[in-house]
Amino acid sequence: MQFIKTLFWVILAVILVVFAVNNWSPTSVLIWEDIRIDTKLPVLVIGAFLLGFVPLWLIHRASRWRLNRRIKTLEAAARPAPAPSATTSTTTKPSSAPTPQTKPAAAPLDLGKEQISEPTPAVSPITGDDKAAST
Numbered sequence: 001m002q003f004i005k006t007l008f009w010v011i012l013a014v015i016l017v018v019f020a021v022n023n024w025s026p027t028s029v030l031i032w033e034d035i036r037i038d039t040k041l042p043v044l045v046i047g048a049f050l051l052g053f054v055p056l057w058l059i060h061r062a063s064r065w066r067l068n069r070r071i072k073t074l075e076a077a078a079r080p081a082p083a084p085s086a087t088t089s090t091t092t093k094p095s096s097a098p099t100p101q102t103k104p105a106a107a108p109l110d111l112g113k114e115q116i117s118e119p120t121p122a123v124s125p126i127t128g129d130d131k132a133a134s135t
Contacts, residue, residue: 016046
């Protein structure tokens with residue numbers, strides 16, 4: 001995958017260089033009534049591209065960073081808390097009573113197709129016998 005990404009960027013760079021070499025001509029750009037900028041055409045095109053691309057790319061990176069932080073905090077909150085450790089005081093003697101055991105975490109249910117029952121309707125359908133009895 002890294003090879004394909006590198007190949008894409010190399011091809012894009014070659015296309016950009018060929019464009020710049022073939023269009024290296026001076027261009028005059030009128031900004032306002034009295035402001036005129038003389039520049040080369042490739043500089044103008046690349047500058048316009050970057051002017052549109054960079055702000056949106058920065059917004060994209062900031063939103064990815066924010067969402068990754070949110071995902072990490074949610075994953076940390078979903079992790080089970082470690083079991084509290086039993087601390088004993090040095091002044092008291094340990095008793096001979098058994099200590100309570102913690103239950104192991106329940107394994108997820110693994111039901112086969114034969115163990116899953118079909119849902120039953122909440123209201124039974126009215127049959128001909130039920131109609132006659134209700135009237």
